[in-house]
Amino acid sequence: MVRAEPPEPEPDDLPRLLLWRLRSNPLRRRADAAQGWIAVGLAAGVLAAVPVVTVLAGKAAHRHYEERARHQAATRHAVPAVLLRDAPRHPEPGSDEAEKALYTVPVRFTDPRGHLRTGRADVPPSLPAGSTVPVWLDADGEPTGPPLTPEQVRNHSLGCALVAALSVPLGGAAVYRVAGRRIERRNLAGWDTAWARTAPGWTISP
Numbered sequence: 058m059v060r061a062e063p064p065e066p067e068p069d070d071l072p073r074l075l076l077w078r079l080r081s082n083p084l085r086r087r088a089d090a091a092q093g094w095i096a097v098g099l100a101a102g103v104l105a106a107v108p109v110v111t112v113l114a115g116k117a118a119h120r121h122y123e124e125r126a127r128h129q130a131a132t133r134h135a136v137p138a139v140l141l142r143d144a145p146r147h148p149e150p151g152s153d154e155a156e157k158a159l160y161t162v163p164v165r166f167t168d169p170r171g172h173l174r175t176g177r178a179d180v181p182p183s184l185p186a187g188s189t190v191p192v193w194l195d196a197d198g199e200p201t202g203p204p205l206t207p208e209q210v211r212n213h214s215l216g217c218a219l220v221a222a223l224s225v226p227l228g229g230a231a232v233y234r235v236a237g238r239r240i241e242r243r244n245l246a247g248w249d250t251a252w253a254r255t256a257p258g259w260t261i262s263p
Contacts, residue, residue: 088240095236103229110225115218122210129204138166138192147182168198176200
């Protein structure tokens, strides 16, 4: 005999969405109760794991970026470089965007070995040719970016902590989805078996 599916709850009622399969109902199967307890267990696990994962990931990321900043500070240094051409003008001089804008222009500088070299540097708009700007070089004398600042270390660490925090509920949702599909396949197989036993009694032979 084919059994009817219990009605699904409204999606805007979170407690019912998590617990509706645990309610006393003559149509409730053990699979419904199991799926309900899986949802409750995963929800509790996610709530408990999010703060722990966030703190651990944030601390690990902060240690990593602090070490990177120290390494960069020890292996990079700034040298003066001369602009070889005028930097482009910003279309909106004096605006907030103009104050933050940087344009890449060719520059000439002397590397740690005393060799005169050319490269490219990001400079403010409208800077005339011949102006001097600092250029950061790595241990091999190649142009690179400045070492990470404390603010950048903090921002990178917060970003990693946020990604880790978001991954916990996403992982819980993925586990629940996989478990739900396995339970659904098991239910369908059970229905097929039950129907195979029931169908001969419903068949009218000519």
